[in-house]
Amino acid sequence: MQRRDFLKLSVGTAAAAAFASNAQGAVKEIRIGYQKTGVLVIARQQAALEKHFTPQGIDVKWIEFSSGPPMMEAMNVGSVDFGAVGDSPPVFAQAAGAAIVYAAGQPITNGQGILVPKDSPIRSIADLKGKRIGFTKGSSAHNIVVQTLEKAGLTYADITPVYLTPPDAGPAFANGSIEAWAIWDPYFAIGETKQGGRILINSRDVTRTNSFYIANREFAKNHGAVLQQIVDVTTAAGKWAEQHRDEVAKSLAAITGVPLDIQTVAANRANFVVGPVTDDIVATQQGVADRFYKLGLIPKPIVIRDIVWRNPAA
16 A cells, blocks of 8 residues: 555545544544454444443444455544554555554454365465465455465465455455465454365464554544543453353344354454553564565555554553
8 A cells, every 4th residue: 555545545535624624622423443343343232432422422433344454544534533453454554654543452363364275285385385365455464474475485476466355355265266365354254164265374373463453643642532532442342352252243243244153253263352552562563564664565664663652641
């Protein structure tokens, strides 16, 4: 994702203008970006943010995204205030000059990796050489592909990357247009249980990964107290989810439309603990950024710590 793409989206964006004009005033609406799994889906189903902010006269608007990169684009132009993404989208966004900050972190312990068809001759990472691997460019799956290849001594040039959104990659995997699919839950579970997939690599066996809660930079700067409340409510929802996985699966299915059996697989192997962006998480994320720069996937080196938000009132 290049800087010009963000600039193109910024020009003439009414949402950005509206955000800017109200930035210093009271918050009237919080726009939350979410995907088809995770703590924010649970918070939405429980109306946790609405219950917290409605008494303050603040509305909550939910906006669904198929993956992290378009959410980062929307956040950059001020159309989204807060959202959850994997590790790679904020790296690409920061390298493109996006107006974002890291507000909280969440280790990923399971639920993403690389699938191949059950009858595929691909049995090891080395067998991926020369193969077509589908994944979303700039997503957490992109990082998994890069680090998986590195583990086997392969390079990015040894494969044919096929950049697809999750909704497009599923059919491509099912019909054989791609020979492997790097993806996260619930699509990972769909591919495994409904589309004849076999897990070649689980990301936890390759590298440590994290997901993040990202905020628009101006929102964080001007409304730090509100942002801290959003993080606190999200953290509480995550704590509840850790202890109520059956109910979590039902919540995920109800909000996203993904069948309950799929979301049950995803919920049972997910980590829902939300916490601060620690030094350890920063170091891991810096490794992702440095690797992408070395491969020429981002145009310049970046420093993750530069955009980690710290509540000045804390």
